[in-house]
Amino acid sequence: xxxxxxAKQSVLSRVAVCGGxxxxxxxxxxxxxxxxxxxKGVMEKEEExxxxxxxxxxxxxxxxxxxxxxxxxxxxxxxxCFTHATLNGLTSGTVPYExxxxxxxxAMLGPKGRSGAVDLVCDxxxxxxxxxxxxxxxxxxxxxxxxxxxxxxxxxNKESYSLDSVGKHGFAMEIGxxxxxxxxxxxYTAMKAGVQHMLDWVCFFNSGTLFEGESVDVxxxxxxxxxxxxxxxxxxxxxVHPHLQDRDFCPLHPEDPLFQTFSGETLRYKGNEPLYPFxxxxxxxxxxxxxxxxxxxxxxxxxxxxxxxxHTHTHTHTxxx
Numbered sequence: 001x002x003x004x005x006x007a008k009q010s011v012l013s014r015v016a017v018c019g020g021x022x023x024x025x026x027x028x029x030x031x032x033x034x035x036x037x038x039x040k041g042v043m044e045k046e047e048e049x050x051x052x053x054x055x056x057x058x059x060x061x062x063x064x065x066x067x068x069x070x071x072x073x074x075x076x077x078x079x080x081c082f083t084h085a086t087l088n089g090l091t092s093g094t095v096p097y098e099x100x101x102x103x104x105x106x107a108m109l110g111p112k113g114r115s116g117a118v119d120l121v122c123d124x125x126x127x128x129x130x131x132x133x134x135x136x137x138x139x140x141x142x143x144x145x146x147x148x149x150x151x152x153x154x155x156x157n158k159e160s161y162s163l164d165s166v167g168k169h170g171f172a173m174e175i176g177x178x179x180x181x182x183x184x185x186x187x188y189t190a191m192k193a194g195v196q197h198m199l200d201w202v203c204f205f206n207s208g209t210l211f212e213g214e215s216v217d218v219x220x221x222x223x224x225x226x227x228x229x230x231x232x233x234x235x236x237x238x239x240v241h242p243h244l245q246d247r248d249f250c251p252l253h254p255e256d257p258l259f260q261t262f263s264g265e266t267l268r269y270k271g272n273e274p275l276y277p278f279x280x281x282x283x284x285x286x287x288x289x290x291x292x293x294x295x296x297x298x299x300x301x302x303x304x305x306x307x308x309x310x311h312t313h314t315h316t317h318t319x320x321x
Contacts, residue, residue: 017124075098122195134174134175136172216299251275
């Protein structure tokens with residue numbers, strides 16, 4: 001990193017840390033509750049020099065009703081309620097709770113796509129899959145997410161393994177494995193450290209630090225794979241194969257074991273190329289008909305912070321691990 005001399009770039013003055021978007025993913029719930037107790041302290045960066053703007057950190061419990069019931073959602077998945085059509089839809093008649101809540105959050109953190117939106121949204125999630133800590137973004141050209149990911153990698157000194165669309169920049173911090181409705185201290189601690197390091201990076205950037213471009217590996221989602229199902233009942237007829245279970249982000253080659261039927265038969269991957277599975281056997285995705293997702297791994301060259309205005313954003317499901 002080198003000093004950014006006389007740069008007139010926008011600072012990231014408003015950051016939102018959101019937990020409980022899914023009410024049974026408890027690391028984010030308890031972390032945001034803890035942060036809400038802290039009026040001023042390590043999570044709130046105050047102005048150190050007159051010419052610097054303070055960093056305002058909004059701590060948000062996204063789905064209070066689902067949290068009270070320790071459920072993923074009450075009526076519908078909140079994290080699928082932030083399209084412009086949903087946010088601007090009619091409010092007459094019976095409206096699912098999460099749609100109402102998404103509009104409240106959009107008013108608080110957005111409006112989505114407008115200049116008044118918060119600069120960065122960090123949405124906290126847990127997964128039952130063995131994904132470690134990763135960042136999930138919906139643009140493969142969001143340099144903010146790329147540089148935050150690189151900072152987390154450097155701090156941890158090891159390979160790291162939507163509501164966030166409302167802000168000007170945003171990502172989901174996903175950590176697992178952790179059962180839903182359970183909080184594990186090691187997962188909670190990893191999430192807390194990740195959030196703190198993210199805020200540290202924002203302060204580095206706001207103070208004039210230049211982050212040079214480097215190459216990082218990103219995983220771009222290609223497709224989902226459903227479980228094998230009975231053609232009449234639509235009940236699943238197989239589970240994820242033991243050789244694949246817990247091997248998130250490890251290459252899956254053609255003819256590798258994919259599923260094991262309940263009668264004991266091995267079903268193999270019939271793809272044409274090696275791909276990288278993630279969200280393997282995620283509990284919350286049974287209802288969505290997703291046994292796992294497959295991604296293509298590729299190197300990505302980060303731009304420097306000074307070049308961010310030239311970026312053309314391509315919207316895709318991108319995982320930084």
